[in-house]
Amino acid sequence: MSPARTFAVLTLGLMGLAGPWARAEEAVVPAPERPRFVLPAPSAPRAPRLPEVKSSTLSGGAKALILTRPEIPLVAVSARVVWPEGATATGEAQRDGWLLNALVGTGTKVRDGGDLEAALDSVGAFWGLTFGAEGLAIELEVPLGGEDAALALLAEAVLQADFRRREVRRVSRDWRDGYAVLPYDIRELHDRAVNHLLVPADHPHRAWDVAGDQRGLRAGRAEALLADVLRRGQATVSVVGALGEAAALALVERHLGGLSGREGAAPTPVYEPGVGTWLVDRPGFASAMISVSSPGLSRYDPDVPLAQALIDTLAATFTSRLMTELREVRGLTYGVNGWIWSGDAQGRLVVAVDVPEGKVAEAMGVIEAFLNVAFAGGVTAEELRRAQAGAAQRTAQRLLLTGSMAPWLVELERRGLSLAQHEEDLRRLLAATPADIDRVAARLLTPERRAWVVAGDREVIEPQLEQAGRPIDRIVGAEVLAEER
Amino acid sequence: MLGVVFALTGLTLAADPAMDALRLAPLWTTLDNGLTVVILEDHRAPVMALSLRYEVGAAEDTQPVAGRAVGRTGKAHLFEHLMFEGTPDYPSGEYDRRLADLGADNNAWTDHDATVYQVQGPIDALETALALEADRMAWLGEALGEDVVKNQIDVVLNERLGDEMSDYVYPYYSLDWLLWPEGHPYRWPVLGTRADLNSMPRDELVAHHQRWGGPANATLVLVGDFEAEAALALVQATLGRVPRSPAPPPRALDVVGPGLIGPWLMVEDLAFPQLHLAWRTVPRGHPDEPALDVLAMVMSYGRGTRLDDALLYRRAVATDVSVSTANGRLGGGFYVFVQRADKPLAPALRVVERELERLLADGPSEDEVRRAVASWRVFFISGLEDPELLADTLGECLRVYGDPSCLAAELGRYEAVTAADVHRVARTYLNEDRVLLSVVAPEDARFALPESATVSPP
Numbered sequence: 001m002s003p004a005r006t007f008a009v010l011t012l013g014l015m016g017l018a019g020p021w022a023r024a025e026e027a028v029v030p031a032p033e034r035p036r037f038v039l040p041a042p043s044a045p046r047a048p049r050l051p052e053v054k055s056s057t058l059s060g061g062a063k064a065l066i067l068t069r070p071e072i073p074l075v076a077v078s079a080r081v082v083w084p085e086g087a088t089a090t091g092e093a094q095r096d097g098w099l100l101n102a103l104v105g106t107g108t109k110v111r112d113g114g115d116l117e118a119a120l121d122s123v124g125a126f127w128g129l130t131f132g133a134e135g136l137a138i139e140l141e142v143p144l145g146g147e148d149a150a151l152a153l154l155a156e157a158v159l160q161a162d163f164r165r166r167e168v169r170r171v172s173r174d175w176r177d178g179y180a181v182l183p184y185d186i187r188e189l190h191d192r193a194v195n196h197l198l199v200p201a202d203h204p205h206r207a208w209d210v211a212g213d214q215r216g217l218r219a220g221r222a223e224a225l226l227a228d229v230l231r232r233g234q235a236t237v238s239v240v241g242a243l244g245e246a247a248a249l250a251l252v253e254r255h256l257g258g259l260s261g262r263e264g265a266a267p268t269p270v271y272e273p274g275v276g277t278w279l280v281d282r283p284g285f286a287s288a289m290i291s292v293s294s295p296g297l298s299r300y301d302p303d304v305p306l307a308q309a310l311i312d313t314l315a316a317t318f319t320s321r322l323m324t325e326l327r328e329v330r331g332l333t334y335g336v337n338g339w340i341w342s343g344d345a346q347g348r349l350v351v352a353v354d355v356p357e358g359k360v361a362e363a364m365g366v367i368e369a370f371l372n373v374a375f376a377g378g379v380t381a382e383e384l385r386r387a388q389a390g391a392a393q394r395t396a397q398r399l400l401l402t403g404s405m406a407p408w409l410v411e412l413e414r415r416g417l418s419l420a421q422h423e424e425d426l427r428r429l430l431a432a433t434p435a436d437i438d439r440v441a442a443r444l445l446t447p448e449r450r451a452w453v454v455a456g457d458r459e460v461i462e463p464q465l466e467q468a469g470r471p472i473d474r475i476v477g478a479e480v481l482a483e484e485r
Numbered sequence: 486m487l488g489v490v491f492a493l494t495g496l497t498l499a500a501d502p503a504m505d506a507l508r509l510a511p512l513w514t515t516l517d518n519g520l521t522v523v524i525l526e527d528h529r530a531p532v533m534a535l536s537l538r539y540e541v542g543a544a545e546d547t548q549p550v551a552g553r554a555v556g557r558t559g560k561a562h563l564f565e566h567l568m569f570e571g572t573p574d575y576p577s578g579e580y581d582r583r584l585a586d587l588g589a590d591n592n593a594w595t596d597h598d599a600t601v602y603q604v605q606g607p608i609d610a611l612e613t614a615l616a617l618e619a620d621r622m623a624w625l626g627e628a629l630g631e632d633v634v635k636n637q638i639d640v641v642l643n644e645r646l647g648d649e650m651s652d653y654v655y656p657y658y659s660l661d662w663l664l665w666p667e668g669h670p671y672r673w674p675v676l677g678t679r680a681d682l683n684s685m686p687r688d689e690l691v692a693h694h695q696r697w698g699g700p701a702n703a704t705l706v707l708v709g710d711f712e713a714e715a716a717l718a719l720v721q722a723t724l725g726r727v728p729r730s731p732a733p734p735p736r737a738l739d740v741v742g743p744g745l746i747g748p749w750l751m752v753e754d755l756a757f758p759q760l761h762l763a764w765r766t767v768p769r770g771h772p773d774e775p776a777l778d779v780l781a782m783v784m785s786y787g788r789g790t791r792l793d794d795a796l797l798y799r800r801a802v803a804t805d806v807s808v809s810t811a812n813g814r815l816g817g818g819f820y821v822f823v824q825r826a827d828k829p830l831a832p833a834l835r836v837v838e839r840e841l842e843r844l845l846a847d848g849p850s851e852d853e854v855r856r857a858v859a860s861w862r863v864f865f866i867s868g869l870e871d872p873e874l875l876a877d878t879l880g881e882c883l884r885v886y887g888d889p890s891c892l893a894a895e896l897g898r899y900e901a902v903t904a905a906d907v908h909r910v911a912r913t914y915l916n917e918d919r920v921l922l923s924v925v926a927p928e929d930a931r932f933a934l935p936e937s938a939t940v941s942p943p
Contacts, residue, residue: 036620040613073502106788143862177757287646287650354646390590391588392607403870
């Protein structure tokens with residue numbers, strides 16, 4: 001060691017960690033003057049003022065909702081036609097619904113799907129045509145001036161639908177390819193396992209389709225279903241954007257005024273969701289998906305806004321308990337997801353996370369402990385205030401977007417709700433106390449009613465769960481699950 | 486004031502309400518400490534959006550730092566994570582909590598060119614958001630412990646793991662590696678390599694903030710329900726008090742040279758074989774950029790577009806097709822993606838090449854171009870509705886065109902594109918210097934393009 005280096009080491013030892021030259025530098029280079037920043041006291045969250053929606057009835061009987069907003073030159077139109085039996089459809093009827101969803105918009109009596117898409121794109125339209133258990137959905141967002149041409153094309157796609165045989169062959173092929181992908185797709189596998197664990201095999205919500213189901217598809221059945229729904233199903237239409245009330249009404253009357261069905265939707269059958277723990281074996285995957293589901297609430301339950309506050313506190317926001325613990329404290333994940341889903345009959349509260357495969361037992365242990373703590377109560381006033389402020393802001397934000405307002409108005413109306421009801425829900429949330437959220441937690445987070453699904457490499461995950469003393473009710477291979485109804 | 490409130494249908498309409506709405510007039514100034522400020526009033530709802538853009542991105546990661554000729558990749562993005570980890574006055578978690586108390590949401594993103602921090606919330610949150618941004622601009626690093634850095638490295642490694650597990654993201658790690666020449670800063674993934682992340686020292690991250698994180702290297706954009714002058718006063722009282730920073734170092738430079746043409750093979754555990762073609766094009770703001778974007782839509786944007794019809798609808802050659810563009814400060818890329826279900830990729834390549842030959846020989850029709858341009862119009866107008874998106878866009882306008890109110894002019898550039906322009910850029914850029922990449926599962930190696938050399942993503 002050189003004399004200079006010996007001196008430096010001795011000096012460092014005597015003076016702690018900093019050398020004398022470092023201290024000298026600190027003495028001659030003053031720290032820059034940096035101000036401190038004091039935050040204003042937080043204000044109480046306020047419910048945004050919701051706009052006035054004009055309501056009317058088209059000549060055929062469809063309800064029309066109009067919201068005029070002149071600031072941005074866009075027009076959005078949304079329409080729903082109820083499939084009266086959709087909520088109870090199973091088997092062939094359900095498959096006809098899936099086929100119709102794949103075919104709607106692929107051709108009309110006057111043009112094929114390519115011409116239809118080209119014509120819609122040429123007026124600058126964002127559009128969508130879908131069909132599901134709840135019925136037919138038409139969505140349009142277009143620069144002002146293009147709305148008449150675009151809605152005429154969408155009405156033609158629905159009212160003069162003509163599905164070519166080659167399109168059915170394409171759908172059949174796409175479905176077959178989709179089933180082939182399933183064993184590789186950990187997210188799809190996970191979601192399928194959640195569905196199979198929670199929903200009884202004979203319930204319409206059970207996603208029981210398998211590879212063989214794409215055989216024997218017939219365009220005629222989809223066309224007949226569409227005609228039947230248009231004839232019988234109740235229709236609701238909304239127009240949001242830079243059109244005055246009269247012009248908006250004239251627009252939807254011109255193109256959708258003939259919708260005359262009156263039948264509403266049959267109620268969805270209620271089921272008792274399954275519980276336990278399933279492990280989906282997807283070998284060779286370095287990451288694992290974990291979710292835990294608890295029974296939630298029907299969309300008509302007055303506790304829905306409070307349940308949203310509960311999941312915000314638990315897992316749905318950056319400041320939530322599980323995001324803080326799993327990401328910021330333990331570094332186990334990039335993010336935690338939490339949400340509530342509320343159907344007409346029942347709902348679900350879900351926490352989900354992706355973690356490295358070697359960390360599954362640790363992550364499940366943390367999630368379970370946090371759910372148990374929340375079940376016992378103890379939401380703080382600070383947590384509640386954040387959830388309240390977040391809910392108010394989400395509503396304000398939603399009001400800004402023309403393309404999301406139009407379907408929202410239709411959905412509210414179709415469910416017998418309204419913007420006024422939403423405003424009332426928000427006010428009730430803003431008046432809630434931590435005890436109210438604790439009551440909902442006790443209602444939803446019962447430990448015995450949880451359903452866990454883990455998807456990942458069994459060889460890595462199973463020993464962890466065994467060591468943690470977590471029983472596994474079922475281990476299912478990816479290929480088996482993909483073929484299981 | 487955002488847009489122009491024009492007469493409703495049935496009364497008098499302006500000649501082109503879309504263009505009128507896009508003619509924005511934000512307040513635009515530079516503070517004494519060098520911070521650029523853009524403020525746009527939007528009185529549609531009592532909300533605000535803040536975008537604070539630092540002109541540093543992953544391209545700067547590999548610049549030399551003390552003791553290393555080549556810096557560690559992933560630094561700019563990892564630093565973005567650390568910006569949420571606290572200062573002496575507002576320790577870890579406080580930034581998120583203080584904003585959430587008011588109902589405000591926040592996020593951040595990093596690409597090769599910039600690091601952008603966003604806040605969106607009720608108008609009441611504006612002062613708090615500005616003060617918190619000022620605090621971390623001035624004080625970040627003082628409270629940054631080794632444990633916090635280690636934790637966020639783990640979080641980013643998990644983020645990268647998500648990319649690695651994605652059939653649709655990870656191939657682009659290889660594609661960028663092949664498209665950009667040796668030494669080009671866009672070769673490296675924004676998230677960095679695992680080796681670099683695992684060896685990232687805290688001091689290098691703090692130095693990153695000192696070099697690039699000062700007011701003279703940043704642009705603040707505010708959009709919201711305030712009076713512009715009042716908002717500017719709040720900015721002066723917060724970010725305006727952060728001491729002027731030294732001028733940032735020179736930014737990363739473009740590297741001219743050929744990519745690695747291939748054909749290449751990436752072996753990954755994915756469902757269906759993929760074929761990727763990529764060409765180098767032009768940087769963001771280049772006069773040819775709009776015509777290239779229109780070209781991409783002419784090639785693939787649903788039924789009735791060339792590759793979609795040829796590969797998906799007329800013939801069942803592929804299960805998925807897309808054509809996309811990406812343009813950054815130092816250059817751009819034009820990407821074709823085709824996925825086949827358990828079949829060789831060579832026939833799909835032949836179909837793509839045949840369609841390209843047709844396009845290069847005859848060019849697109851005016852109808853095809855009109856369809857694509859109309860779609861661009863709605864992208865621009867709907868972009869006005871979301872204050873957060875709009876704030877980012879104004880910041881990008883300022884960087885690219887030197888003018889935050891570029892939207893109307895930018896749409897004008899797209900609407901001026903002709904079929905001849907699209908034909909010309911196709912012939913100019915879609916040449917033989919293209920990267921060809923097959924991505925297949927280990928058991929599907931037979932489906933790859935013949936004579937491919939293997940590439941591993943960085």
